[in-house]
Amino acid sequence: MTDNKYNLGFFPTPLHPLSNLSQEYPDYNIFIKRDDQTGLASGGNKTRKLEYLIKEAIDNGYKIVFTAGAQQSNHCRQTAAACALAGLECHLIVRGTEPKTYQGNLLLSHILGAKIHFTGNDDKEIDIESFNHRIAKGEKKFIIPFGGSNIIGALGYVEAVKELKNQLTNLHLNIDYIFFASSSGGTQAGLILGLELYQLKTTLIPIKIDKDETYGLELEEAILKIVKEGTELLNIQREYSIADISVNKNYNKAAYGVLTDNERTAINIMAINEGILLDPVYTGRAFYGMLSFLKEKKLKAKSNILFWHTGGLPALFDYASGLKTI
Numbered sequence: 383m384t385d386n387k388y389n390l391g392f393f394p395t396p397l398h399p400l401s402n403l404s405q406e407y408p409d410y411n412i413f414i415k416r417d418d419q420t421g422l423a424s425g426g427n428k429t430r431k432l433e434y435l436i437k438e439a440i441d442n443g444y445k446i447v448f449t450a451g452a453q454q455s456n457h458c459r460q461t462a463a464a465c466a467l468a469g470l471e472c473h474l475i476v477r478g479t480e481p482k483t484y485q486g487n488l489l490l491s492h493i494l495g496a497k498i499h500f501t502g503n504d505d506k507e508i509d510i511e512s513f514n515h516r517i518a519k520g521e522k523k524f525i526i527p528f529g530g531s532n533i534i535g536a537l538g539y540v541e542a543v544k545e546l547k548n549q550l551t552n553l554h555l556n557i558d559y560i561f562f563a564s565s566s567g568g569t570q571a572g573l574i575l576g577l578e579l580y581q582l583k584t585t586l587i588p589i590k591i592d593k594d595e596t597y598g599l600e601l602e603e604a605i606l607k608i609v610k611e612g613t614e615l616l617n618i619q620r621e622y623s624i625a626d627i628s629v630n631k632n633y634n635k636a637a638y639g640v641l642t643d644n645e646r647t648a649i650n651i652m653a654i655n656e657g658i659l660l661d662p663v664y665t666g667r668a669f670y671g672m673l674s675f676l677k678e679k680k681l682k683a684k685s686n687i688l689f690w691h692t693g694g695l696p697a698l699f700d701y702a703s704g705l706k707t708i
């Protein structure tokens with residue numbers, strides 16, 4: 383099942399220690415998984431999901447792909463790149479009105495040949511179906527949900543657990559905790575399924591990025607829905623309930639995409655200690671959450687901690703003035 387994909391990235395992504403940060407926090411050994419290095423037009427976690435989604439589109443004869451998101455959506459940028467590679471026509475429905483200058487992900491999506499449509503308002507929910515009727519009328523379109531988060535996309539993170547397990551086996555390493563940014567839920571759903579399927583024991587600490595729910599569903603409910611579909615598809619015997627899905631909601635007080643001192647601090651600490659760039663929307667927020675856990679000594683002493691870097695670099699450039707004050 384998990385071999386049924388269209389190759390878009392370079393895998394395995396590197397897994398390596400963060401030695402300087404581990405010295406700063408001597409109670410812990412800190413590692414990073416570099417999904418910012420998947421290779422697809424500056425990388426990120428959507429590459430893994432798109433390998434399964436694009437395969438599904440091609441296998442079912444689609445020539446046109448639709449997806450939606452914020453103007454600085456990493457998902458939209460990687461979808462544009464994936465479609466370019468696979469020879470599919472890509473339409474992106476993005477929030478807001480067209481800016482005078484394109485920057486960050488929006489600029490890259492444009493360069494990658496996507497046709498970009500602006501909703502004209504900042505409503506979080508985008509009715510992709512209404513665009514479906516207006517653009518390329520009568521043609522079949524493959525619609526990818528926000529963030530590529532459905533069971534097909536989540537398979538990318540089921541397979542990522544297999545990849546991680548192989549790396550850990552080779553390094554004779556156990557990871558006690560995995561921190562990552564959770565937003566539309568596909569990454570988390572895939573990781574939950576992968577940990578069960580490949581019997582890897584570790585604790586997930588997903589940091590919730592968004593303040594609001596999406597499409598009327600709490601994030602936990604959205605994740606549970608994907609996980610339930612996954613247990614059927616992958617023949618996993620375990621029954622999941624909402625109590626099995628945890629998300630940490632201590633760091634999402636500012637709305638989605640709002641840069642605060644938390645993200646600035648996290649971006650700065652990772653950059654000056656390890657020479658690694660985080661992003662202002664997702665990984666900056668998630669890594670701030672992880673730093674708080676380390677400072678407050680909330681984790682078992684001597685434990686091995688992994689930060690799963692999910693990408694987002696291009697968005698830095700759209701936050702130039704907010705980041706100048708670091």
Ligand SMILES: *Cc1c(COP(=O)(O)O)cnc(C)c1O
Pocket residue numbers: 426427428456457529531563564565566567568569570661664665692693694
């Ligand atoms: C989309 C995204 C996430 C969140 O992944 P979900 O599967 O939507 O929860 C995290 N980090 C970055 C950089 C992203 O682009």
